[in-house]
Amino acid sequence: MNKVVKNPALALAGITDGMTLMVGGFGLCGIPENSIAQLVQMGVKNLTCISNNAGVDDFGLGLLLQGKQVKKMISSYVGENDEFERQMLSGELEVGLIPQGSLAERCRAGGAGIPAFFTPAGYGTEVAEGKEVRMFNGKPHILESALTADYAIVKAWKGDTEGNLIYKATARNFNPMMAMAGKITIAEVEELVPAGTLDPNQIHTPGIFVQRIFKGEKFEKRIEQRTVRPKN
């Protein structure tokens, strides 16, 4: 099953105003840069974006915020973005904050056909407000529901024509769960190879979760906190 599309425009065709998108990445690491650029070009608006972070002002999902394309952001941490702060404080942007592990598991559950699950994270905090509490093994847990999206957009290191994906290092993060949870999942990859090239033992995301795949033209891979030690 060949899932290759030629370019980001074809890959993202069908995304329209008001849709819910999942966007992979942790900080600026492992984000689908080429697809985000395409979303900017398409100018789709009123999006609900589920992504662990919201980028920085001039990169990542921050680019969608600059164009006021996002209606609601669902994330665990959003601290690195002035325009985000401005829109949030002025009420232009709705924000749903979710504990990071719950966010990951809610995406996984969405892709795995599990409608909800109990977790101890957030019990006794404002995250638990309005949620069912149940005791398991003498400890309180709160009910969290699954998340799905109209489109999930993920970034992988290598992919094949069947949509099988391999991620690199910590650029994996949320990408595998989001790939599972999209009604349509789009993967952008650094290397796109013919089926049979990748070792099936090494596949992180099986192609069944991916509907469209394309090779990203270029990857800037911006570093948020460059931290080094001097060479002696």
Next chain:
Amino acid sequence: MALDKNGIAKRIAQELQDGWYVNLGIGIPTLVANYIPEGIEVEFQSENGVLGMGPFPFDGEEDPDLINAGKQTITTRDGASFFDSATSFAMIRGQHVQLTVLGAMEVSQNGDIANWKIPGKMVKGMGGAMDLVASAENIIVAMMHRNKAGESKILKACTLPLTGVGCVKKVVTELAVMEIKEGKFYLLERAPGVSVEEIIAKTEGDLVVPDIVPEMNLN
């Protein structure tokens, strides 16, 4: 004399035990990795998806695909592994990580912790903190004893929105090591040259003080 941030990290490092997997939060906790006692081996987990973190990379050898949860560039040690965020929090929620060290704005005497939100200020989010504190069996908080306004952060009850309830077991500040049990702080050790009276004066929560409070041994 009160400890500096490195002193706090050094004291917490003494709590590490051979064979432990440890998650270090941002700030003072990150410094703990610099003071692993000789003869023990621990592995550091970062919740964005890596076990077996090594030191920061040499200048020019940074890999943008390899960062920690503070989004800093890192390296890995032999035996390291990468995984997705759901697996990472399965390690945390499933109590496969033996120790979590994190910072706090406030800690209360029943073990509540507040470290993610100040009402009226920009809310950045809880990141992985709520998952970490809700599940870890062993949580040590690294913090300053008082805030910049001089108010105690070691309280009867937290005033800020909570991150987790009844979860903190131990607190290490620039002045003291305290254990939390039975709804009270127990003073275990004091920083070199710091008096018990000073610690009592700077602690708002109920503090149980034994007759003899040893000084921390940081050598």
